Amino acid sequence: MSELTKGEFMASYRDMVKIRRVEETLMDVFSAGEIPGFIHVCIGQEATPVAVCKNLKESDCIATTHRGHGHALAKGIDLKLFMAELFGKKNGPCLGRSGSMHLAYKALGIMGANGIVGGGIPIATGAAFASKYKKNTDVIVCFFGEGSAGEGTFHESLNMASLWKLPIVYVCENNGWAEFTSQSVHMPIKDVADRAASYNMPGVVVPNDFLEIYAAAGDAVERARRGEGPTLLEVKSRRWHGHFVGDAQKYRAADDIEGARAQDCIARFENYLFSNNLLRPDEAAALDREIRDSVSQAIEFARNSPFPDPSELTEGLYA
Amino acid sequence: MKEIRYLWAINEAIREEMERDGNVLLIGEDVGGPGGSFGASRGLAERFGPERVVDTPISEAGIMGLAAGAAVCGLRPILEIMFMDFMTVCMDGIVNQAAKLRYMFGNQYTVPLVIRTPAGGGLNAGPQHSQCLEAWFAHVPGLKVVMPATPYDVKGLLKSAIRDDNPVIVVENKALHAMKGNIPEEEYLVPIGKADIKRSGSDVTVVATSRMVHESAKAADRLEKEGISVELLDLRSISPWDRDTVFTSVAKTHRLVIAHEAVKSFGTGAEVAATVSEEMIHELDAPILRVGAPFVPVPFSLEKAYLPNSEDVYKAVKKVLERIL
Ligand SMILES: Cc1ncc(C[n+]2csc(CCOP(=O)(O)OP(=O)(O)O)c2C)c(N)n1
Numbered sequence: 116m117s118e119l120t121k122g123e124f125m126a127s128y129r130d131m132v133k134i135r136r137v138e139e140t141l142m143d144v145f146s147a148g149e150i151p152g153f154i155h156v157c158i159g160q161e162a163t164p165v166a167v168c169k170n171l172k173e174s175d176c177i178a179t180t181h182r183g184h185g186h187a188l189a190k191g192i193d194l195k196l197f198m199a200e201l202f203g204k205k206n207g208p209c210l211g212r213s214g215s216m217h218l219a220y221k222a223l224g225i226m227g228a229n230g231i232v233g234g235g236i237p238i239a240t241g242a243a244f245a246s247k248y249k250k251n252t253d254v255i256v257c258f259f260g261e262g263s264a265g266e267g268t269f270h271e272s273l274n275m276a277s278l279w280k281l282p283i284v285y286v287c288e289n290n291g292w293a294e295f296t297s298q299s300v301h302m303p304i305k306d307v308a309d310r311a312a313s314y315n316m317p318g319v320v321v322p323n324d325f326l327e328i329y330a331a332a333g334d335a336v337e338r339a340r341r342g343e344g345p346t347l348l349e350v351k352s353r354r355w356h357g358h359f360v361g362d363a364q365k366y367r368a369a370d371d372i373e374g375a376r377a378q379d380c381i382a383r384f385e386n387y388l389f390s391n392n393l394l395r396p397d398e399a400a401a402l403d404r405e406i407r408d409s410v411s412q413a414i415e416f417a418r419n420s421p422f423p424d425p426s427e428l429t430e431g432l433y434a
Numbered sequence: 435m436k437e438i439r440y441l442w443a444i445n446e447a448i449r450e451e452m453e454r455d456g457n458v459l460l461i462g463e464d465v466g467g468p469g470g471s472f473g474a475s476r477g478l479a480e481r482f483g484p485e486r487v488v489d490t491p492i493s494e495a496g497i498m499g500l501a502a503g504a505a506v507c508g509l510r511p512i513l514e515i516m517f518m519d520f521m522t523v524c525m526d527g528i529v530n531q532a533a534k535l536r537y538m539f540g541n542q543y544t545v546p547l548v549i550r551t552p553a554g555g556g557l558n559a560g561p562q563h564s565q566c567l568e569a570w571f572a573h574v575p576g577l578k579v580v581m582p583a584t585p586y587d588v589k590g591l592l593k594s595a596i597r598d599d600n601p602v603i604v605v606e607n608k609a610l611h612a613m614k615g616n617i618p619e620e621e622y623l624v625p626i627g628k629a630d631i632k633r634s635g636s637d638v639t640v641v642a643t644s645r646m647v648h649e650s651a652k653a654a655d656r657l658e659k660e661g662i663s664v665e666l667l668d669l670r671s672i673s674p675w676d677r678d679t680v681f682t683s684v685a686k687t688h689r690l691v692i693a694h695e696a697v698k699s700f701g702t703g704a705e706v707a708a709t710v711s712e713e714m715i716h717e718l719d720a721p722i723l724r725v726g727a728p729f730v731p732v733p734f735s736l737e738k739a740y741l742p743n744s745e746d747v748y749k750a751v752k753k754v755l756e757r758i759l
Contacts, residue, residue, distance in 0.1 A: 151558035203735025230562030265491030295468035
């Protein structure tokens with residue numbers, strides 16, 4: 116793992132705040148009916164995408180889930196392109212066909228959010244297989260929630276990846292909830308990382324803390340790049356909001372929500388930066404203003420972009 | 435009679451069958467405490483407890499096989515697969531196991547298993563949450579597939595499915611979940627394999643399934659004003675399907691349009707059209723036309739343009755009346 120420079124600390128902080136502002140704004144525009152379908156926001160979990168992706172180079176790939184906005188943003192997707200796709204517009208990278216739940220951007224190795232729980236895990240594993248086959252040292256990061264660890268694809272993929280020493284890092288963001296079901300109802304263990312042992316790979320548990328995630332992900336990425344195989348990295352993160360925007364969370368106790376909010380990964384990182392003179396409050400405020408502006412601009416851009424034309428409906432099915 | 439929503443009719447059917455038979459149980463993701471992703475099992479966990487309303491891990495392949503295994507040992511599981519798209523995750527359990535166990539093992543076992551699953555578009559949920567895959571399952575010997583289009587039919591068909599000794603897939607359409615309709619206060623069943631004549635007519639037969647029944651009814655209203663008389667059949671069951679009712683209608687109108695939301699190619703419409711051609715081509719005055727979705731995945735933002743609707747049925751009927759064989 117490389118030491119972060121002051122500039123990198125700032126950039127990481129900016130990315131985390133950016134993800135939160137994007138998600139907050141999306142909640143508003145979605146609730147106002149501007150975006151159809153479902154969206155799942157990652158507020159409370161911003162540290163993981165940023166801390167993990169800070170260890171990646173542009174040609175490294177990620178595969179993610181329905182809760183994938185943060186990962187795409189952390190991997191560097193342009194905010195306007197991102198918004199255009201979420202609004203279903205023609206100039207989105209997926210031509211308005213994917214929306215939030217299947218967003219992909221090949222140019223930056225963003226291999227897709229996924230509407231199928233566990234669907235992305237073997238896809239990411241296949242990308243790692245291809246990387247090894249082509250000897251190009253690219254590392255793949257596969258993001259998923261603890262709920263996905265109930266799918267056979269999780270177990271089958273980890274077994275193959277370890278067996279063949281594939282260059283992949285499995286990042287499980289354990290936010291304690293799979294839709295409306297809490298972890299103890301669907302899983303007899305506390306740490307998903309325990310499962311790494313059965314596939315003979317390192318299993319690492321870290322709290323929802325930027326620095327710890329950054330360090331652990333760095334080790335895992337380096338191990339993968341050295342050809343030593345996969346790691347299962349579990350982050351104990353928290354979901355602040357409902358499963359999807361609009362979920363009234365009747366199944367969830369108020370103190371669970373308060374507890375999640377009390378563990379704010381952004382506030383924690385901010386405190387660290389302030390107390391180590393890596394960021395000043397006035398700089399943070401300026402960054403926030405800048406971010407809010409760019410988010411509004413991206414929303415305007417998406418609003419004003421054209422929808423695909425119905426005549427294009429059947430275009431491009433086959434290569 | 436009482437008015438009820440489609441979703442609540444599902445709930446009533448499950449509740450009544452669980453009251454009636456202690457071996458009936460509900461299995462699925464979020465079906466317990468939360469009452470199901472769409473709310474179909476609300477209150478059932480409170481009534482029957484976690485032994486009979488079982489919240490599972492997100493393990494479709496596992497729970498499908500598990501349900502089949504429990505079924506051959508005397509339980510009567512109702513499995514909820516949250517979106518029909520996720521049925522693809524458990525194809526082995528359905529196609530190679532549940533569908534085959536009885537025949538392959540020389541009729542020693544029965545597999546009284548129900549899979550309830552919401553299908554279709556309308557929510558802009560995109561390519562992996564909007565598909566209508568009923569034809570896949572109708573193509574597999576050993577499975578039964580029903581597609582109720584009304585609250586009355588979903589309750590009656592779901593109850594019949596639960597009592598059936600074979601694996602039955604009950605395909606709901608998400609767009610119908612909120613629909614209201616009348617059902618009797620007292621118990622009733624709707625038999626699997628029987629179509630419903632929604633309106634009788636003389637110029638053209640429209641055979642429709644699920645949401646397209648309602649789109650076709652709209653088209654028929656419009657056509658009626660133009661003096662065109664449509665006989666509308668709701669197929670209700672895809673496998674087995676009610677050939678007699680379709681044949682009788684076609685023998686009367688001599689023209690046939692088939693409408694479904696699934697992709698047109700290789701769909702239910704193809705099966706019905708081929709069978710009618712094989713059995714009674716001499717009765718037809720015009721080529722059979724099909725209405726269905728285009729041959730692409732369901733796109734996120736162009737969903738409206740993608741989904742077949744009453745306008746498509748209207749046009750197909752006009753066309754079938756113009757063309758002659
Ligand atoms: C194969 C499949 N089964 C079920 C679902 C419905 N579903 C969507 S998200 C979700 C919960 C996922 O929980 P987790 O993996 O922990 O991710 P989180 O939502 O917490 O980010 C479920 C059950 C799905 N999309 N795909």
